[in-house]
Amino acid sequence: MAQLILLPGKERSAFKQHHPWLFAGAVGRLEGRARPGDTVEVLADNLRPLGRAAYSPKSQIRARFWTFDAEESVDDAFFKRRVAAAVARRQALPELRGQQGLRLIHAESDGLPGVIADQYGDTVVIQLTSAGADKWRHAIVAGLIKATGCARVYERSDSDVRRLEGLESATGWLLGEARDEPLTIVENGVKLAVDFAEGHKTGFYLDQRDNRLLLGQLAAGKDVLNCFCYTAGFSLQALAGGAASVLSIDSSGPALAQGQANLALNPELPAERAQWQEADVFQALRDFRKAGRLFDLIVLDPPKFAPSAAHAESAARAYKDINLLGFRLLNPGGLLMTYSCSGGIGLELFQKIIAEAAHDAGRQARIIRRLAGAADHPIALNFPEGEYLKGLLVQVD
Helix, strand or coil: CCEEEECCCCHHHHHHHCCCEEEHHHEEEEECCCCCCCEEEEECCCCCEEEEEEECCCCCEEEEEEECCCCCCCCHHHHHHHHHHHHHHHHCCHHHCCCCEEEEEEHHHHCCCCEEEEEECCEEEEEECCHHHHHCHHHHHHHHHHHHCCCEEEEEECCCHHHHCCCCCEEEEEECCCCCCCCEEEECCEEEECCCCCCCCCCCCHHHHHHHHHHHHHCCCCEEEEECCCCCHHHHHHHHCCCCEEEEEECCHHHHHHHHHHHHCCCCCCHHHEEEEECCHHHHHHHHHHHCCCEEEEEECCCCCCCCHHHHHHHHHHHHHHHHHHHHCEEEEEEEEEEECCCCCCHHHHHHHHHHHHHHCCCCEEEEEEEECCCCCCCCCCCHHHCCCEEEEEEEC
16 A cells, blocks of 8 residues: 655644545655555654545545544445445434435545435435545445445536546446436425436535425515525425415526426425526526515525635625625515525625625624534534535524
């Protein structure tokens, strides 16, 4: 096994804090030969062993720790144990039992850097985003099959992150095959179709499950505006919760079409209360402002404006603009449910942005609740970067 030897003083985060990433700037030298994804021994500059990691020579994240036990073997059995443990943790949480859509593996937070696995009924969809995860794909899939008994496994390893690892996209069936009928799940009483082959992420935003339920609990009798609605998960929960009206806006016509198809899957919901608009959300909100149109509850769940801290400044402007518009469109006593999924925007900065937007809109506002991902999207204490989704429920006077 090749050895990755760190520069003096660079072992602090690896050994004391157990952060799973080693950046290129921390690496002194590689002794021996290692291909992308190979397991290497990580040593401090004094040759003290720190653990074992997946080597990625083309990435700025030069290695990702599999284990901080320098004696632990990284083999098929290792991955089967890690996968089984991740699945068992979900099964131990009452709120996750019986969920038809569930994240089974949440990458670093489950001790499996670069591995995402989501289950939709009898189908598991995986994303492998790092060289190490890609190398151990067969062991990971075998572990998922054994832990879940799933009949089908589909790979969606097509994210941009793979290019940074020197990997090509990989998609397709690893177990089983497509069925004629669409894959559907029931989430908190609402039926939804999941396009795992072409949809965002692995087909659906499972991390917002609890927040969609909360919206439904708040929506009774309200005029709701759902911005960046994608396939209308929030919108359908609002209708199920008794909203007086729900306007769903997205710039993607196909996403809106899928949202309308999802509504049709739920004939008990009042379709006559749903409106759909294909538009640039920023422009649509400006048009509502000019027309004097107001809402009681607004959802702002935009795409990732800041994929990294380097984009934080421009992203902050975008988040402020969209929330400023949102505040101006609320009726007195109205609620703004606003989110950021940008890893480059921390919770403290996000709250500051929302506060500035409220001030500039001339609205007195207070945080009713802080919002985050569902319990199947845990955040490892040694990996705060895992807290990508943050949200606020804000009420205005």
